[in-house]
Amino acid sequence: MKRFRHMEPDGLYRSRNGIIMGVCRGLAEYFNFSVFWVRVIFLGLLIFTGFWPVGVLYLVAALVMKPEPVIPIHTEAEREFYDSYTHSRYQAAKRLKRKYESLRRRIQRLEDIVTSPEFNWHDRFKG
Numbered sequence: 001m002k003r004f005r006h007m008e009p010d011g012l013y014r015s016r017n018g019i020i021m022g023v024c025r026g027l028a029e030y031f032n033f034s035v036f037w038v039r040v041i042f043l044g045l046l047i048f049t050g051f052w053p054v055g056v057l058y059l060v061a062a063l064v065m066k067p068e069p070v071i072p073i074h075t076e077a078e079r080e081f082y083d084s085y086t087h088s089r090y091q092a093a094k095r096l097k098r099k100y101e102s103l104r105r106r107i108q109r110l111e112d113i114v115t116s117p118e119f120n121w122h123d124r125f126k127g
Contacts, residue, residue, distance in 0.1 A: 011030055012026065012027075012030045012065060012066075013026050013030075013065060013066050013067060013068035013069070014026045014062060014065045014066065014067050014068060015029060015068055016067065016068050016070070019039075021058075021062040022062075022067070022068070023058055023061045023062050023065065024038045024039045024042055025038075026065060026068065042054070042058070066086040067086070069082055081095075
């Protein structure tokens, strides 16, 4: 269970398993605290202070906190991609499009070489 892991420097995420946007569970997992007690504290503050301060703070936290990665991040390149995606989805989409275009150009060049009239299959297979 994630509950007993140590705090990570970049590990504050909204949990994907939370009830409402995953803020309470994300905070509980980051600070190694019981999710039940974080929710009780939040509900107590919500009841005693009213919706305005605590509810708005919760919504701001939900918008500011990055969602928990779907798969664990192992390398620095994965961390960089995830950070770029969560900070700017437009930039991440552009990066994926550039990679796709590069692969498409490489495949097109390969097809051009293989389908050219100068390419002789018999000589290639004879060795």
